[in-house]
Amino acid sequence: MGKKKRSSFKPVSLWTTPSVIMLLCLTVIPLLMLLVFSFMNRNIFAGQPWPGWTMKNITRMMGSATFWRLMGKSLFTAFKVTMICIIAAYPASWAIAKIVKPHNRSIFMMVVILPFFTSQLLLIYSMMNLIKTGGVLLTILDAIGIHGVNTWLYTNKATVLVLTYEYLPYMILCLYSSLEGIGDNLVQASLILGASKAKTFINIVFPMSVPGLLSGILLVFVPVAGSFMEPGLVGGANGSMVGGMIDTQYSGSLNMGYGAALSCMLLIILSIIMVLVRLSANRAQKAIGGDVE
Amino acid sequence: MAELAVNELRKSFGDKEVLKGVSFNVKSGNFLSLLGPSGCGKSTILRIICGLETADSGEVLVDGRDVTKIRPEKRGSGLVFQNYALVPSMNVEKNVGYGLKMRKVPQEEITQRVAEALEQVKLGGYQNRKVTQLSGGEQQRVALARALVTKPDILLLDEPLSALDRKVRAEMQYEIRSLQRKIGTTTVFVTHDQEEALTMSDQIILLYKGEIEQMGDPYTIYSQPATVFASDFLGKANLISGKLTNEGGKWYVAGDGFRIPVNYVGGQEGDEVKAAVRGEYFEFCSADDEGANPYHLTTRIFTGLAWRLVGTMGGQALDISALGNHANTLSDDSDVYVRIRPENVVYYNN
Numbered sequence: 001m002g003k004k005k006r007s008s009f010k011p012v013s014l015w016t017t018p019s020v021i022m023l024l025c026l027t028v029i030p031l032l033m034l035l036v037f038s039f040m041n042r043n044i045f046a047g048q049p050w051p052g053w054t055m056k057n058i059t060r061m062m063g064s065a066t067f068w069r070l071m072g073k074s075l076f077t078a079f080k081v082t083m084i085c086i087i088a089a090y091p092a093s094w095a096i097a098k099i100v101k102p103h104n105r106s107i108f109m110m111v112v113i114l115p116f117f118t119s120q121l122l123l124i125y126s127m128m129n130l131i132k133t134g135g136v137l138l139t140i141l142d143a144i145g146i147h148g149v150n151t152w153l154y155t156n157k158a159t160v161l162v163l164t165y166e167y168l169p170y171m172i173l174c175l176y177s178s179l180e181g182i183g184d185n186l187v188q189a190s191l192i193l194g195a196s197k198a199k200t201f202i203n204i205v206f207p208m209s210v211p212g213l214l215s216g217i218l219l220v221f222v223p224v225a226g227s228f229m230e231p232g233l234v235g236g237a238n239g240s241m242v243g244g245m246i247d248t249q250y251s252g253s254l255n256m257g258y259g260a261a262l263s264c265m266l267l268i269i270l271s272i273i274m275v276l277v278r279l280s281a282n283r284a285q286k287a288i289g290g291d292v293e
Numbered sequence: 294m295a296e297l298a299v300n301e302l303r304k305s306f307g308d309k310e311v312l313k314g315v316s317f318n319v320k321s322g323n324f325l326s327l328l329g330p331s332g333c334g335k336s337t338i339l340r341i342i343c344g345l346e347t348a349d350s351g352e353v354l355v356d357g358r359d360v361t362k363i364r365p366e367k368r369g370s371g372l373v374f375q376n377y378a379l380v381p382s383m384n385v386e387k388n389v390g391y392g393l394k395m396r397k398v399p400q401e402e403i404t405q406r407v408a409e410a411l412e413q414v415k416l417g418g419y420q421n422r423k424v425t426q427l428s429g430g431e432q433q434r435v436a437l438a439r440a441l442v443t444k445p446d447i448l449l450l451d452e453p454l455s456a457l458d459r460k461v462r463a464e465m466q467y468e469i470r471s472l473q474r475k476i477g478t479t480t481v482f483v484t485h486d487q488e489e490a491l492t493m494s495d496q497i498i499l500l501y502k503g504e505i506e507q508m509g510d511p512y513t514i515y516s517q518p519a520t521v522f523a524s525d526f527l528g529k530a531n532l533i534s535g536k537l538t539n540e541g542g543k544w545y546v547a548g549d550g551f552r553i554p555v556n557y558v559g560g561q562e563g564d565e566v567k568a569a570v571r572g573e574y575f576e577f578c579s580a581d582d583e584g585a586n587p588y589h590l591t592t593r594i595f596t597g598l599a600w601r602l603v604g605t606m607g608g609q610a611l612d613i614s615a616l617g618n619h620a621n622t623l624s625d626d627s628d629v630y631v632r633i634r635p636e637n638v639v640y641y642n643n
Contacts, residue, residue: 183378185376186378186380188345188365188372188374188378189372189374189378189439190380191345191364191366192343192344192365192366192370192371192372193366193392193395193439193443194366194367194369194395194396194443195391195395196366204380204382207380207382207383208380208381208382210382285382288382288383288387289380289383289387290384290386290421291384291421292384292421292423293421293422293423
């Protein structure tokens with residue numbers, strides 16, 4: 001095998017062209033369009049003249065109490081869902097990565113991934129069936145003697161429940177990939193050096209799982225903060241979140257420019273939060289692991 | 294410094310019995326090696342001593358105190374793993390100081406003791422290095438410093454050198470040994486490498502299939518292997534079959550064309566026995582010397598340190614190891630005479 005032959009398979013810039021084009025068409029250009037639309041006077045419809053620039057959308061957004069309230073609610077809901085996912089996913093992924101025997105692991109992974117095989121809408125409706133009045137959950141509670149429980153359906157709790165149910169697998173998968181790489185003898189070494197299990201978690205397992213945790217947070221927090229279908233379906237009359245408001249601008253009031261402005265603001269706020277999360281994770285890691293030259 | 298005693302340890306994994314009642318003592322400040330092939334239970338013993346594994350029965354005593362039921366984090370033993378087990382998210386200082394931090398030692402003292410420990414393992418000034426950027430030998434030094442910095446009663450080393458290359462390994466053998474002598478921590482060292490066990494230990498326990506085959510200081514274990522397995526595992530001895538005979542009050546293992554003198558340790562005259570003899574204990578002699586046996590030399594192999602002579606005695610294969618001088622003058626396919634002293638021969642009943 002000559003060296004020359006192999007070198008011709010080296011990735012050259014040409015090879016990345018398809019992915020660059022895809023990224024450009026499906027991510028960069030739409031984002032730029034969103035930004036441009038935020039400053040447009042009215043909707044663009046085929047055949048109409050250029051609508052002209054305006055700051056109207058921005059000022060309206062800045063002054064909209066509803067928008068900021070819904071934004072706060074979205075972020076708080078996303079925070080709750082992410083926290084529940086983290087707390088629930090650590091033991092689950094630890095169990096799959098460390099306690100389950102290797103040859104049984106794929107079965108457990110399959111169970112985690114199984115919800116992905118069903119449409120999201122179906123997942124939501126099946127969850128609604130579980131928690132509605134007269135549904136399985138309340139019937140069981142009734143049967144074991146717990147009466148008078150109000151249905152959770154059409155409350156914010158239902159939104160959190162359904163979103164957690166939908167996004168937990170992402171968190172489990174992300175944490176699993178990090179936890180799997182932690183050697184058993186690291187944990188044993190920590191025990192022998194006098195650390196309790198809790199301290200071993202804080203000092204060894206947690207810092208080493210930060211990469212997985214960060215991608216998990218990204219994959220859960222961001223889509224949950226922007227979700228509109230779940231709050232709309234199970235959140236009830238007061239369930240709407242900022243995603244619902246944006247959705248209304250596009251599908252209901254056909255106010256594309258205002259919707260774009262709201263989307264851009266959501267994007268900016270989420271980016272800032274993600275940067276802050278990453279920075280604080282790095283700081284925590286450094287506080288535990290010490291400076292490196 | 295502490296005395297370690299292990300009594301009647303038994304352990305099974307499933308239906309496989311890994312330890313079949315192992316007992317031994319290590320005197321304070323001594324260096325004990327648990328030597329044996331893989332699967333002999335040596336690592337399991339170590340893990341039971343530090344509490345990572347619980348024995349089915351038996352007890353572990355440190356200075357007469359029963360620690361069998363104490364959890365690993367409360368035992369205060371120091372353990373060095375084969376693959377170092379350093380925390381990759383921590384720098385060298387945090388790794389070494391981890392045990393002290395868990396014991397709530399004040400930060401100033403931690404800094405000072407970590408510096409001392411790193412100095413001891415010749416890694417002074419490495420505090421802020423990333424452990425993943427160190428070489429294997431350096432990582433193992435960090436692991437050693439981490440185990441020693443808490444001043445453990447017992448230091449446990451689980452094949453700490455087997456992942457290192459030959460040269461670094463020899464260096465580390467010497468350093469671990471001299472460091473251990475200096476600080477005097479009672480040490481249990483697990484290895485499958487007989488040379489390592491011989492060079493480093495005060496005492497060796499040879500394990501085979503969950504039982505102790507032989508216990509003793511390195512010289513005794515090497516020169517007086519108690520069983521066929523021991524003679525074979527430690528530096529491959531020659532096993533020669535013959536009959537136990539007595540001539541004029543002296544005992545021999547004799548066969549067709551040879552007669553090896555032995556010290557009598559039991560058995561009847563005429564018993565079929567196996568004599569274990571190490572190649573380096575043979576010396577060349579002339580035909581009429583006392584105890585001379587004819588040896589047919591087939592091939593000579595030069596190994597650097599000595600010549601390995603491949604040949605036969607009375608039709609049975611016999612490898613002799615000979616230092617330069619005389620062996621240089623021998624030629625392949627020749628007949629010479631060799632003899633051996635009775636204290637260098639052990640025999641076993643078949």
